[in-house]
Amino acid sequence: MLSFDEVAKLELDANLVVLSACDTAAGTSVQTALKAGLESASPALDGLVRSFIAAGARTVMATFWAVPVLTQTDDLMSTFYRTGRSATMADAIKTAQDQMIDTRRFSHPYYWGAYFLVGDGAKSMLTPTQVAMR
Numbered sequence: 001m002l003s004f005d006e007v008a009k010l011e012l013d014a015n016l017v018v019l020s021a022c023d024t025a026a027g028t029s030v031q032t033a034l035k036a037g038l039e040s041a042s043p044a045l046d047g048l049v050r051s052f053i054a055a056g057a058r059t060v061m062a063t064f065w066a067v068p069v070l071t072q073t074d075d076l077m078s079t080f081y082r083t084g085r086s087a088t089m090a091d092a093i094k095t096a097q098d099q100m101i102d103t104r105r106f107s108h109p110y111y112w113g114a115y116f117l118v119g120d121g122a123k124s125m126l127t128p129t130q131v132a133m134r
Contacts, residue, residue, distance in 0.1 A: 004051045012056035016089060016125050019048050019062045020077065049118050059089055059119035067114045072106045075099070076115070081125070090121030 049062045061080075067073055076096045084092035093115060100112035 004047060007048065007051035008054040010055040012052070014057045015059060015123055016084075017052045017057040017060045018077075019052070019060060053119060057119065058123060059117055059121060061089075061093070061115060061117050063114040064116065065114045068111060070106075070111075072100060072103070072111060076112060080115075084125040087124070088122050089117055089125055092125070093117055093121070 049060045052060045076099070079096040079099050080092045083095045087095070097112040097115065100106045106112065
């Protein structure tokens, strides 16, 4: 397993990194915070999110709390990826969350509210070259 500092040293060229696990926004080190351009570490939006931003990810999707392991969570991610092929990442996550909200059984924020984007949500998941290759 890589430490936060080891992740931060990776040289990424990624529009999107998805941290699809429970509570991926927690914890960081001072070295990672400094590499990300911050003066010190803080408890909010730290850990893997900050490490991947420091490594060169333009946008990171993470979670604020443990997400339920349900088919509906898979549906949220599938909708996010499908919508993200032709829309911005911000629109893709909104569409996926709206779909959960519109399902009575999963409309509570517990099921969809953990997911968030850090970075440039106005970008597409795919570069223009990747779109042309599809």
